[in-house]
Amino acid sequence: MDSLSVEEPSCSLHSETLKLFCLEDKQPVCLVCRDSQKHVNHTVRPISEAVSSYKEELKTTLKSLRLKLTQGVKMREEFEKTVQHIKSQAEHTERQIKQQFEKLHQFLRDEEEATITALREEEEQKQQMMKEKLEEINRHISALSHTIKDTEEMMKANDVCFLKKFPVSMERVQISSQPDPQMPSGTLIHVPCYLGNLSFRVWKKMQDIVQNTPVILDPNTANPCLLLSEDLTSRVLTQEHIAGTWRLKRVSIGVLE
Numbered sequence: 001m002d003s004l005s006v007e008e009p010s011c012s013l014h015s016e017t018l019k020l021f022c023l024e025d026k027q028p029v030c031l032v033c034r035d036s037q038k039h040v041n042h043t044v045r046p047i048s049e050a051v052s053s054y055k056e057e058l059k060t061t062l063k064s065l066r067l068k069l070t071q072g073v074k075m076r077e078e079f080e081k082t083v084q085h086i087k088s089q090a091e092h093t094e095r096q097i098k099q100q101f102e103k104l105h106q107f108l109r110d111e112e113e114a115t116i117t118a119l120r121e122e123e124e125q126k127q128q129m130m131k132e133k134l135e136e137i138n139r140h141i142s143a144l145s146h147t148i149k150d151t152e153e154m155m156k157a158n159d160v161c162f163l164k165k166f167p168v169s170m171e172r173v174q175i176s177s178q179p180d181p182q183m184p185s186g187t188l189i190h191v192p193c194y195l196g197n198l199s200f201r202v203w204k205k206m207q208d209i210v211q212n213t214p215v216i217l218d219p220n221t222a223n224p225c226l227l228l229s230e231d232l233t234s235r236v237l238t239q240e241h242i243a244g245t246w247r248l249k250r251v252s253i254g255v256l257e
Helices: 031-035 047-155 159-176 191-195 198-206 239-256
Strands: 020-022 027-029 044-046 226-228 235-237
Touching: 020 031, 020 047, 044 047, 047 159, 047 191, 047 198
Parallel strands: none
Antiparallel strands: 020 027, 020 044
16 A cells, blocks of 8 residues: 555444535445434435535635635725824824914914004103103202202392392292192003903904804815815815816717717
């Protein structure tokens, strides 16, 4: 006997070669098993025939599995693309968020600068006014000091000199007795003009640069041929879409002709 030949399996009950297959019990049987009580009324087929039948069945199943495998690979590719697309979406959306907030930040910076500029202009105006008033009061004080000093020296003079200088001195005293310079009204910074309802006033101005759009387009559900505006409120036709529309028109005209 050839050492490379494969010994055919035999029946464990009857030591006969297994040449048949019981369809009910789903197991190989020998000729003796077929005629035994255990397999009465059972359908048996030659092993080769059963193998061929089952292989065909498996081929059909494998074909379906290979199709599922192909579909699974395609789906995996779609998933991988979706992962990249999600990342791209997030990065693009983040840039748009930063741009939108930068506009608001810039508006707030401009409003802050304008408000502070107005405050400094008022400060400069009030400071200049008080500087002029300060110079005026200094002149008034200096004149009073000189009048008092001259009057006190005149009163030390002899009687004849005193009487000669009295009319002029009295006139100077009366002139110096005029009302003192007063603090003008409105000299302080009008603080409520700058701080009063500041946030509310800025918010009201901000409404001029923002819009509330009732309809927002969803890029996830929009036609791939459409390119949406950055704020998702309108669509922009791409070159492909324009070319496609032109081709459709030509086809329609051709059909009509």
